[in-house]
Amino acid sequence: MSGEAILRAEGLKKYYPIRRGVTRSHVGNVKAVDGVSFDLHSGETLGVVGESGCGKSTLGRLLVQLEQPTEGKVWFQDRDMFTLSRTELRRARRDIQIVFQDPYTSLNPRKTVGDIVGEPLEIHPEVVPHGDRRRRVQELLDLVGLNPEHINRYPHQFSGGQRQRIGIARGIALNPKVLVCDEPVSALDVSVQAQVVNLLQDLQRELGLAYVFIAHDLSVVRHISDRVAVMYLGRIVELGDEHQIYDRPLHPYTQALLSAVPVPDPEARADKKQIMLSGDVPSPANPPRGCRFHTRCPLLQAHPEMMERCSGTEPALDLHDDGQGQHRAACHFARRLIEV
Amino acid sequence: MTSTTEPARRTRHVRNARTWTPVDGTLLQVDDLHVEFHTRDGVAKAINGVSLEVRQDETLAILGESGSGKSVTAQAIMGILDTPPAYITGGQVRYCGTDLLTVDEKVMQTVRGAEIAMIFQDALSALNPVFSVGWQIAEMFRVHRGTNRRDAEEAAIRLMERVHIPAARERVHNYPHQFSGGMRQRIMIAMAIALDPHVLIADEPTTALDVTVQAQIMDLLKELQAESHMGLILITHDLGVVADVADRIAVMYAGRLVEKADVRRLYADPAHPYTLGLLESIPRLDQQGQRLNAIGGLPPNLTRIPAGCPFHPRCRFATAVCRVGAPPPLVEIAPGREAACHHVDEVVGHHLLTRDLGVAAGGTR
Numbered sequence: 217m218s219g220e221a222i223l224r225a226e227g228l229k230k231y232y233p234i235r236r237g238v239t240r241s242h243v244g245n246v247k248a249v250d251g252v253s254f255d256l257h258s259g260e261t262l263g264v265v266g267e268s269g270c271g272k273s274t275l276g277r278l279l280v281q282l283e284q285p286t287e288g289k290v291w292f293q294d295r296d297m298f299t300l301s302r303t304e305l306r307r308a309r310r311d312i313q314i315v316f317q318d319p320y321t322s323l324n325p326r327k328t329v330g331d332i333v334g335e336p337l338e339i340h341p342e343v344v345p346h347g348d349r350r351r352r353v354q355e356l357l358d359l360v361g362l363n364p365e366h367i368n369r370y371p372h373q374f375s376g377g378q379r380q381r382i383g384i385a386r387g388i389a390l391n392p393k394v395l396v397c398d399e400p401v402s403a404l405d406v407s408v409q410a411q412v413v414n415l416l417q418d419l420q421r422e423l424g425l426a427y428v429f430i431a432h433d434l435s436v437v438r439h440i441s442d443r444v445a446v447m448y449l450g451r452i453v454e455l456g457d458e459h460q461i462y463d464r465p466l467h468p469y470t471q472a473l474l475s476a477v478p479v480p481d482p483e484a485r486a487d488k489k490q491i492m493l494s495g496d497v498p499s500p501a502n503p504p505r506g507c508r509f510h511t512r513c514p515l516l517q518a519h520p521e522m523m524e525r526c527s528g529t530e531p532a533l534d535l536h537d538d539g540q541g542q543h544r545a546a547c548h549f550a551r552r553l554i555e556v
Numbered sequence: 557m558t559s560t561t562e563p564a565r566r567t568r569h570v571r572n573a574r575t576w577t578p579v580d581g582t583l584l585q586v587d588d589l590h591v592e593f594h595t596r597d598g599v600a601k602a603i604n605g606v607s608l609e610v611r612q613d614e615t616l617a618i619l620g621e622s623g624s625g626k627s628v629t630a631q632a633i634m635g636i637l638d639t640p641p642a643y644i645t646g647g648q649v650r651y652c653g654t655d656l657l658t659v660d661e662k663v664m665q666t667v668r669g670a671e672i673a674m675i676f677q678d679a680l681s682a683l684n685p686v687f688s689v690g691w692q693i694a695e696m697f698r699v700h701r702g703t704n705r706r707d708a709e710e711a712a713i714r715l716m717e718r719v720h721i722p723a724a725r726e727r728v729h730n731y732p733h734q735f736s737g738g739m740r741q742r743i744m745i746a747m748a749i750a751l752d753p754h755v756l757i758a759d760e761p762t763t764a765l766d767v768t769v770q771a772q773i774m775d776l777l778k779e780l781q782a783e784s785h786m787g788l789i790l791i792t793h794d795l796g797v798v799a800d801v802a803d804r805i806a807v808m809y810a811g812r813l814v815e816k817a818d819v820r821r822l823y824a825d826p827a828h829p830y831t832l833g834l835l836e837s838i839p840r841l842d843q844q845g846q847r848l849n850a851i852g853g854l855p856p857n858l859t860r861i862p863a864g865c866p867f868h869p870r871c872r873f874a875t876a877v878c879r880v881g882a883p884p885p886l887v888e889i890a891p892g893r894e895a896a897c898h899h900v901d902e903v904v905g906h907h908l909l910t911r912d913l914g915v916a917a918g919g920t921r
Contacts, residue, residue, distance in 0.1 A: 267767070267769075268737075268766055376622075405622055405793065406621065406793060407621060407834060407837055408621075408850075409837070410837035410848035410849065410850035410851070411850040411852070413839070414847045414850055417847065435839045438839065473767060476767040476770065476771040477767055477796065478770070478771075478774075478796030478799065478800045479799060480795040480796045480823070480835070480838055482799045482802075482823050484799075490771060492771065492772065492775070493768045496738055496739070497766075
């Protein structure tokens with residue numbers, strides 16, 4: 217949990233061009249990730265939450281170099297990932313791996329489990345000598361709780377939860393130091409979800425992995441994360457440890473998000489205070505000026521006199537007092553909306 | 557309601573020949589329903605004796621994981637199962653006293669939409685991409701009531717306003733892809749409530765949506781129910797959504813109901829090990845960083861449901877009696893409360909680990 221930052225993102229931006237007409241002229245940009253910075257320490261879990269379209273998956277893909285950033289840097293162990301030579305990058309990639317959301321489409325249906333989990337070992341032959349690979353794959357299957365004898369089976373012979381275990385086995389095959397998990401349990405049923413969350417925690421303890429855990433399920437993120445980043449329209453709007461975000465949220469968006477989560481307790485129904493957000497998330501091609509959240513902000517609706525400031529200047533991710541200390545939130549008027 | 561200005565020959569609409577009145581406030585009663593799917597791998601027994609009832613003003617939640625048969629139950633009630641591969645092999649679906657499984661398709665057309673309507677999970681694939689949303693909503697009036705185009709469009713605009721779609725008049729000619737996920741789901745809801753149905757079946761209405769939008773949609777459904785006194789069947793796998801809106805819950809596992817109870821008692825003191833396991837597997841605050849109480853194993857393959865209680869391979873209470881013979885029947889263990897387990901006495905009052913569920917989800921209390 218402690219120690220120096222193993223992975224550092226600095227002002228990361230990813231714009232996708234919008235092209236129109238027969239000439240495919242460039243008419244604008246979808247600003248999927250628009251200036252994201254954070255540190256990840258070795259062995260810790262950073263949760264990234266946000267609604268669909270907030271850029272959290274793009275962020276994950278940038279971290280593992282599946283996308284080239286428009287701007288910004290990713291430092292891995294104090295080396296800038298985007299300036300590495302091909303061979304250096306190849307070496308560095310062994311240390312940052314990814315597990316994808318959908319266990320049905322992220323596994324090649326025509327390959328056996330042995331081929332899928334063994335593929336990283338083929339690509340990086342220096343990690344495990346050729347003769348030992350099959351044994352290593354079986355070890356990995358055992359580690360993620362699958363029967364090592366099923367090495368010759370195909371993905372369709374497994375259930376969703378088992379397939380996600382295959383994806384995780386592939387992710388940890390090269391002994392990475394950082395594993396980016398992009399919605400690893402979202403496609404799974406509740407009872408199976410808990411099994412996979414347990415597996416990820418066991419692996420972290422055994423292998424000392426650091427996770428970037430991207431999800432939209434706030435209670436799962438709370439369970440697994442040491443620190444949490446809340447994203448809205450391509451930016452981090454609040455960053456803090458799990459208690460700071462969930463018990464003392466400062467950004468109105470975080471508070472609205474938390475209050476919208478249905479609580480699995482019928483007794484809480486009566487005294488539930490919900491901050492209802494109006495409207496939908498604006499298009500990332502044309503984010504609002506000033507604070508990106510000001511078009512839906514419940515705080516601003518209650519205090520229209522703040523309009524000039526909120527629609528004029530974009531707030532930075534600064535430290536604010538949360539009552540028991542300080543943590544970072546990008547809001548001019550960061551404070552509590554409802555008392556918990 | 558047939559328009560008098562429109563010549564009858566142009567409207568091949570479905571005439572609602574009869575009126576339906578609830579029997580003692582009960583709108584819909586499903587009795588011992590059985591559905592099988594004939595597949596290449598054998599016969600999958602998707603539903604094995606499901607009985608439930610919905611009353612006016614009531615919200616019944618059917619809770620279950622994928623493959624538990626909750627959506628198939630809804631499709632059987634609506635009469636929209638494809639045969640083959642699906643075959644209804646037994647049971648009754650009584651709406652206002654009439655078994656819908658025996659009436660002919662003409663009558664069924666007057667029931668579907670006008671009496672029982674359904675909202676599907678994925679609004680984008682449930683809406684037709686090549687017609688404007690206004691046209692698709694108005695179709696309900698044109699087909700069922702023979703309303704002319706202009707009046708039907710006006711009615712569609714009023715419905716879009718009723719489900720709080722901003723600038724409805726300007727957007728009535730827009731196509732589904734021009735709307736966001738939440739707005740599409742509102743359009744689906746507008747279509748479903750167009751003819752003031754008495755029963756609304758919502759099949760995972762918010763699963764594909766973000767939490768803030770999810771809350772808006774659930775609010776809308778509650779509001780509409782309060783206005784029209786519909787019976788609402790909410791099909792979901794989300795324990796949080798159920799706790800928020802349901803009056804009664806039916807928990808499904810491998811095509812059977814394993815527990816029926818009112819929402820408070822089910823969450824406070826579950827009577828079936830599966831319900832207990834589901835509630836315990838929710839992440840909670842005082843377990844931070846510890847292992848979750850997962851239910852081991854996987855749901856059974858429906859073509860090879862184990863003998864005895866279908867849950868026994870995953871059940872920590874299972875004994876020899878659970879592994880043989882017929883599955884335990886759903887019996888009344890207290891007034892208004894049923895469970896299908898040989899060990900109900902042990903499960904009820906079992907120290908429920910999840911005492912303070914709410915806190916784990918965040919600052920909502």
